[in-house]
Amino acid sequence: MASEAQQQQQQHVENRKAYPNTAEAYQLIEPIGQGESAVVYRAWCESLQEQVAIKIVDLELFQTSLEEISKEIQVMSLSQHPNVVPYCTSFVCGHDLWVVMPLLAGGDVKSLMDCSFPEGMDEPLVQYILCGVLRAIAYFHENGQIHRNIKAANILLTVDGRVMLSDYGLVGWMVEGGLKRSIRQTFVGTPCWMAPEVLEQTHGYDYKADIWSFGITALELAQGRAPYSEYPPMKVLLLTLQGPAPSLKGPARQRFSKAFHDLVSQCLCKDPSQRPTAFQLLEHKFFKNVKKPSNLAEIIAKSPPLGRRSGNQRLLVQQVRNSYTQHYPKNGGEDNCEVSTGWNFGEDEDDDDDNNNKKLAEKKKEDTSKESLEEVAEEDKQSSLNKMISSNRNESIEKPPQSSNNKWTSTQDNNNNASHCHSDEDPKVLVQDSTGTTNEDKNNAKTMMKKGRFVVIEVDDHQPPPPSSSSSADHPRATSAISNNHNLPSSSFEGGGGGGIGSNVVVGSGKTTPSPRIEEQTSPSKESHAQPSNITGTEAALPFREHSRSTNALSSWNLHSTENSKSFSSFRRGRFEVKEVEDNSAAALSLPSSSNSRSRPQSPSPRTGALVGGSGSGGDGTKGPLTLLAELQTQLIALLNENENLRKENATLKLELEKKQQ
């Protein structure tokens, strides 16, 4: 006999309004948010005469199965709690999954904070929001689910200030086949909010991972940003694993009560077993006398409308446009227009975002080869590091360090070692050296520096990559190419795969969706269609969700393993590529390669095997991609620091010399 709870669930499903299951039934009005996996639109449902939010997930970015999607949809459709965002319906349309939800016009807490509380919220508001979130977490945990993505951007508010937890996309099923799984071993989430045991991936994790993320979210609300949010993902990973648990820093520390500090320190226990459960936390003294702040609705009303609050609006629109022009190139993104952005980009001269947008747009004009503003922005991000590396490189050329194993060695402009880099070999013959670098690579490589197992190569962005069998992620545009991969199987979503899909999922006919209207004509990205599957090594080995996350999280440090090369792993930042080579390759590096074949060694190295093998440490003692990446990043940071010291030393010496000369 069905339990009372099951009957309620059934009732809930039956009572749900009949939201249409076709794209034509909705008019997309404007994009209002973007997460890592989806763009969320404000939309109008004609038949029900109401506004809704539609989350459009590009299924081609995920190597997922209908079964996987079906599970997620089931979580959404069965969830019913005052603090959990309700679900209306979902359907597959072309390459996309459309998830229809009620529009929560208060928007997400992160964007509200960005525009109204940049230094963090005050305690009563934090208390009220956290209490709503905790009730939702307790609900998920009670039902055998872990949310796995708790953060301010996933906390939504109604216009009158009710708190709702969203983004079920990552909810992990702890119950499978009626049995509760005690631990999970998948790598999902956002690094700053991720628990150490999730990052470590050695022993799996359980409900307590959400409690850690909840503690981080508490700090995020109190100080306006998550701890370590200023650092790149790998540094966050290292700090979370190796550093002390984060706590409230700066002026916010004084503003909060002892009860708050105690709550945070309980949640951020590195040992998950020491963390309290959500139910225990609801009893914590911090949650005594929780009241909705009387001015919350007013604060929400005064804040900018959805989609105007934070982030780079032009970038968001551009991304949306690009995604549609890539998917529906026939429409050129301008016919059958149903989306109006509702934004006027020309007016807000004093808006920082818009100023940035202007710069980006100008830069785009200058460089017509840029595929999208996203790439320009990415390039901007990279340029500071490039400059740093570049200045370090110049310094090392000016004052070459000792060629000991502990120093960088610049091989450029060193006649004795001329064969390292710019070959006197026949340029037509592709020669590969022990770094897995062909002489064609070398012709593109301006500089090589080596330290221990690592070689830094500066690759000329203007040169096309060699048409070799090596990973196309070597290409400077690889980051966007990976995230725009369009070669993942899509057929399973089209034509109604049927089997295993939840009752609330409608698989579309695969027909093309009307493309949103585009105010400025943008050329469809040819590259994303032309690229073969760019996912190699780690990327390819990860399951769909993990793959996507890692692609996004690590996009600026573009990791790839060159499976058939002696170079075990490499990553790319701007025009610099760091390759890991065999320990004994120092000698080989200083000698011209005797091989004149471009074919690479067939047997992958054990380390490559570990990368391809997926996450975590291999049982055979090989290192997982994250461990390896973390090591690489640490070493690179140490080396850059070392170079910086050398640069300073050099400057001091110069000064001393000048003084002496005077």
Ligand SMILES: Nc1ncnc2c1ncn2[C@@H]1O[C@H](COP(=O)(O)OP(=O)(O)OP(=O)(O)O)[C@@H](O)[C@H]1O
């Ligand atoms: N129902 C809704 N009403 C109003 N805004 C919404 C709604 N759902 C989502 N949004 C907005 O869209 C943004 C992205 O949504 P969501 O977090 O679900 O996407 P995602 O791709 O799963 O994100 P991530 O995985 O990065 O957390 C939210 O931060 C919020 O600003």
